[in-house]
Amino acid sequence: MTRRPPWEALLLAAALAVPALGSRFYTFLANDVLIWALFATSLNLLVGYTGLVSFGHAAYFGIGAYTTGILMKKLGVPFLLAFPAAGVLAGAAALLFGFFCVRLTRIYFAMLTLAFAQIVWAICFKWNEVTGGEQGMPEIPYPSLDWMGRLPLLGELRTSDHFYLVSVVLVAACLGLLRRVVGSPFGRMLTTIRENAERAEFIGVNVRRYELAAFVLAGAFAGLAGGLFGIFNRGVFPDFAYWTKSSEVLIMTLLGGMGVFYGPALGALVLILLNQQIVSYTEYWPFVLGTILIVLLFVFPGGLAGAASTAVRRLRRAT
Amino acid sequence: MPDPSFIFAQSVSGLTAAMFLFLIASGLSLIFGVLRVLNFAHGTFYMLGAYTAFQLAQWIGNGTGRFWLAALGAAAAVAILGGLVERFLFRHLYGAEELYQLLFTYALVLVLSDAAKMIWGTQQKSVSAPPELAGKALSLFGAIIPYYNLFIILLGPTIALTFWLTLQRTRVGRFIRAAALDRETLGALGVNVDALYTWVFVLASFLGGLGGALISPMRATTPGMDTEIIVEAFVVVVIGGLGSFWGTFFGALIYGQVLSFGILFFPRFSIFAVFALMAAVLMVRPWGLLGRPLK
Numbered sequence: 001m002t003r004r005p006p007w008e009a010l011l012l013a014a015a016l017a018v019p020a021l022g023s024r025f026y027t028f029l030a031n032d033v034l035i036w037a038l039f040a041t042s043l044n045l046l047v048g049y050t051g052l053v054s055f056g057h058a059a060y061f062g063i064g065a066y067t068t069g070i071l072m073k074k075l076g077v078p079f080l081l082a083f084p085a086a087g088v089l090a091g092a093a094a095l096l097f098g099f100f101c102v103r104l105t106r107i108y109f110a111m112l113t114l115a116f117a118q119i120v121w122a123i124c125f126k127w128n129e130v131t132g133g134e135q136g137m138p139e140i141p142y143p144s145l146d147w148m149g150r151l152p153l154l155g156e157l158r159t160s161d162h163f164y165l166v167s168v169v170l171v172a173a174c175l176g177l178l179r180r181v182v183g184s185p186f187g188r189m190l191t192t193i194r195e196n197a198e199r200a201e202f203i204g205v206n207v208r209r210y211e212l213a214a215f216v217l218a219g220a221f222a223g224l225a226g227g228l229f230g231i232f233n234r235g236v237f238p239d240f241a242y243w244t245k246s247s248e249v250l251i252m253t254l255l256g257g258m259g260v261f262y263g264p265a266l267g268a269l270v271l272i273l274l275n276q277q278i279v280s281y282t283e284y285w286p287f288v289l290g291t292i293l294i295v296l297l298f299v300f301p302g303g304l305a306g307a308a309s310t311a312v313r314r315l316r317r318a319t
Numbered sequence: 320m321p322d323p324s325f326i327f328a329q330s331v332s333g334l335t336a337a338m339f340l341f342l343i344a345s346g347l348s349l350i351f352g353v354l355r356v357l358n359f360a361h362g363t364f365y366m367l368g369a370y371t372a373f374q375l376a377q378w379i380g381n382g383t384g385r386f387w388l389a390a391l392g393a394a395a396a397v398a399i400l401g402g403l404v405e406r407f408l409f410r411h412l413y414g415a416e417e418l419y420q421l422l423f424t425y426a427l428v429l430v431l432s433d434a435a436k437m438i439w440g441t442q443q444k445s446v447s448a449p450p451e452l453a454g455k456a457l458s459l460f461g462a463i464i465p466y467y468n469l470f471i472i473l474l475g476p477t478i479a480l481t482f483w484l485t486l487q488r489t490r491v492g493r494f495i496r497a498a499a500l501d502r503e504t505l506g507a508l509g510v511n512v513d514a515l516y517t518w519v520f521v522l523a524s525f526l527g528g529l530g531g532a533l534i535s536p537m538r539a540t541t542p543g544m545d546t547e548i549i550v551e552a553f554v555v556v557v558i559g560g561l562g563s564f565w566g567t568f569f570g571a572l573i574y575g576q577v578l579s580f581g582i583l584f585f586p587r588f589s590i591f592a593v594f595a596l597m598a599a600v601l602m603v604r605p606w607g608l609l610g611r612p613l614k
Contacts, residue, residue, distance in 0.1 A: 053418045100602045107357065107417055108605040111557060115601055118550060119594040126591065244546060247425045254422060284437060290429030297419050297426070298411065 008176075015168045019161040029276060031164045033269050034171045035229045040252040040264030041178055042221035047250070048259035049182060050214045051194030052102075055110045055246055056117025057222055059097070060090040062124060062241025064223025065230035066131055069140045072231070079143030083170070083227050090223020091216050093120070098215035102208050114243055124238040136237030140230050167228050174221055175265070181217060182261055190214050194259075251293055257305025266304055324461030329579050331459075335468045337575025338475030342530035343548060344555040344567050345482065346523035352499045352562025353519045354413075356420045360404075360427035362549030363435075364524045368397045368531025369540040370435055373444040386449035386536075394529035401524025405517050428545060436542050448536035467536060474533075478526075479568050486564060495519060499562060554597045560610020569609055 018030045039061055046052045064086035071082035097116040104112055124131045131137065145162040148154050154162065181187050189210055193200045197207050230236040239245065256267025271289075278288050300307045347361045371393035379385045404427065412420050447453065452466040464472075486492035494515055497505045506512040531540075538544070551574070559570025574593060581592040600607060 047418070053421070055421070100598075104601070104605050107355070108601065110417070110421065111357070111553075112598065112601045112605070114553075115557070115594060115598045119591065119598060122591045122594055243550065247422070250418075250422060251425075254418075284433045286429040287433035287437075290426040290431075290433070293422060293426035293429070294408070297415075297423050298408075301415070301419065 012168070012172050015172075016165065019157055019164060024158070024160065027161055027164050029272065031160075031167055031232050033272050034164075034167050035225050035232060036249070036252060036268035036272060037265035038171045038174050038228075039222055039225035040249050040256070040268050041175060041261070042218045042225065043249050043253050044258060044261070044264045045178060045182070045190075045214055045221075046218045047253055048263070049187060049194060050190040050211060051197075052211060052215070053106070053110045054101075054113040054215075054218070055243070055250070056113035056115070056120075057218070057249055058241050058243070058245035059113075059117035059120040060094055060219035060222035061226035061229070061245065061249075062120055062236075062238075063093050064090040064226030065236045065240050066124060066137075066226075067223070068227035069137050069230040069236040070130065072143070073137060073140050079231075083224065086227030087220040087224040090226065091220030093223075094216045094219025095212070098212050098219070102211040102215060114246070117241060117243060117246060121238055121241040121243070124241055131236075131238070134238065136235055138235040140234055140236060142231060163231065167232070170224070170228065174224055178217075178221060179261060186210075186213070191259075251289070253303075255292075255296060255303050257303030260303075260305040263303055263305040270304065327460045328462035328464075329583060330576060331462055331464055331468070331472070333575035333579030334572070335471050335575075336578065337571040338471050339530060339534055340551060340555050340574060341475050341568055341571035342478065342533070343527055344552040344559075344571055345479070345564070346526035346530075347549075347552050348556045348559075348562055348564070348567040349495075349519060349523045349526075351556065352564075353495055354516060356409075356417075356424065357553075357561075358523070359421065359424040359549055360431065361424075361523070361527050362545040362547075362552065363428050363431045364397050364401060364527035365531040365534075365548055366540070366542075366545040367400065367431065367435060368393045368528030369446075369535045369544070370439050370444065370531075371396050371528070372532035372535050373439070373446050373540060376446045384449075386446065389446065390529065390532035393532040394525050397528025397531070398521045398525035401527075402517050402521040405520035409520070410513070410516070428549075432542060432545050441542055443539040443541050444535070445539050446532075446535040453536075471533065475568075475571075479564075483564055491515075491518070554593055557597050557607060558600050560607025563607060563610040566607050566609030570607070 015030065015034070019027050021027075039057075042060075043054065043057045046054050046057070067086040067089045068079075068082045071077040071085055072079065077085075097113070101109055101112045101116070125134055127133065142159050142163050143166070145159060145166065148157075148162045148165070154165070157165075182190075189200070189205060193205070193207055193210055200210075201207050226240065229240070252267035252271050253264040254267070255271055256265065257263030274292075275285060275289075279285055282288070296303070302310070343361070343365050346364075347358060350356060350358045350361070372389045375389035375392045376385055379388055382388075409420075409423065412423055448467045452470055455466045457464045457466065457469055484492075486496060494505065494510055497510075498512060498515055498519075502512055505515075555570040555574050556567055557570070558573055559568070560566030573596070577593055577596060578590070581590075585592065604610075
């Protein structure tokens with residue numbers, strides 16, 4: 001048996017080295033990719049591993065973003081508390097909504113998740129006193145990361161770089177946790193439910209409870225991603241929870257490959273880089289995205305990861 | 320307590336909104352009933368109907384019956400587009416998972432709405448109401464109802480009845496209802512189900528396009544109206560019952576009234592009330608008030 005190279009550690013090291021390039025733009029892009037990667041991976045737990053198609057995952061992202069944003073901007077709560085709060089609150093909302101959603105199957109499940117997401121969006125959009133309403137909440141402060149400036153090697157960096165490094169560590173920790181979840185007996189059971197919920201029930205598994213647990217976990221991690229995104233974006237806006245956001249993250253998941261752990265992260269990377277390239281040529285990015293999506297659905301339904309593994313299998317057979 | 324004439328006016332305005340929504344939601348419901356697909360692109364067909372009506376009205380100029388020609392032409396053009404999309408693209412996804420079908424219709428939203436932006440820009444467009452109906456209003460119980468709104472209020476039930484009679488009494492209508500129940504058996508009996516599906520898409524897109532064309536004198540046509548309306552139409556069909564014909568009509572009526580009275584009682588949260596109603600219906604009867612559960 002050949003030893004697998006430590007991909008995760010290498011990637012983490014590469015991600016930590018990005019600010020050393022000294023370009024504000026690269027750090028910005030990398031931070032964007034990181035957060036979306038976490039968001040898409042959290043959705044993958046539902047769609048890819050449990051087989052629950054949620055069309056309202058942006059709700060939890062939005063709740064997380066507003067939680068951290070409101071706590072830090074209006075109440076002056078330190079990041080150390082405001083960040084986990086995003087996960088806790090989004091997870092609590094997911095518990096409440098999920099309780100009703102997992103009772104329904106397939107298309108009805110998708111519709112109820114969408115309905116709840118629209119409720120969240122409507123609240124964010126209209127509740128001016130708390131969420132800032134339609135205008136959103138600009139100027140979310142960065143966490144106070146002055147201590148990082150006093151560390152060796154980091155003194156030269158900007159605040160946004162410091163925040164980026166914090167994001168790398170937090171996202172890596174979250175992905176590590178999710179990876180453990182997927183590999184655990186619990187995660188195996190989710191896959192069993194995806195493959196055949198009826199049989200899972202026959203062997204005495206409480207399918208709904210497992211689905212609800214997956215829903216809550218996915219919601220909580222989406223909330224954490226949202227918490228980071230609000231700070232990264234320097235503002236929180238109601239469209240974080242709008243249904244089109246939910247489809248965007250679904251597209252990333254699909255592009256990378258559903259049910260493959262790092263697929264959605266890859267999808268986030270490719271889609272964001274592509275967006276950067278294409279936006280410099282044309283303002284019609286949605287048009288391009290729609291075309292990519294159609295090609296993906298018809299030609300590579302397994303996403304990039306699926307296409308790559310097919311290619312590898314063919315090469316192996318050829319040699 | 321607000322005075323009765325105000326309440327009456329409010330409920331009439333809710334009724335107008337409801338009839339518009341019915342026009343659009345009936346197409347969405349038809350596609351779901353037969354094809355079991357939630358067509359996000361339906362809102363985009365509605366938007367294209369509005370833009371096409373604007374374009375046709377420009378080309379026709381000041382001829383008589385300009386508005387009616389433009390509206391019908393727009394609906395027909397959108398219907399043809401819907402048919403082409405079904406025939407050449409959507410058909411190949413019937414065997415695929417629901418997620419793929421949903422995302423395909425979303426891809427259509429992205430492509431078509433950007434295409435509309437390329438053609439018509441981001442400026443607001445509007446079509447003036449037909450001279451027969453413009454500028455005149457009916458005074459009823461102290462409420463003032465413009466003729467155009469009256470026309471819409473009467474058009475809704477007319478279309479509903481025509482549609483219902485078609486479904487109940489004609490051969491095609493029977494095929495459509497049969498396809499909703501059991502596609503395979505219908506095919507085995509010698510009906511060309513593929514062609515039937517295309518026609519269902521054409522008919523649904525026609526209704527969506529017509530809705531868009533008819534709304535253009537009342538609301539400005541802008542980019543983004545597609546993602547807004549689809550959510551509203553979606554709420555209507557979920558409340559009434561996806562795939563249920565009268566359910567959609569009923570759902571539209573409820574939606575219109577909840578929205579227009581919600582504004583009275585909680586001005587800012589009427590939209591919230593609508594979504595909450597939808598969620599409540601989904602929790603208790605996921606197949607809607609008048610719908611039937613899927614097998």
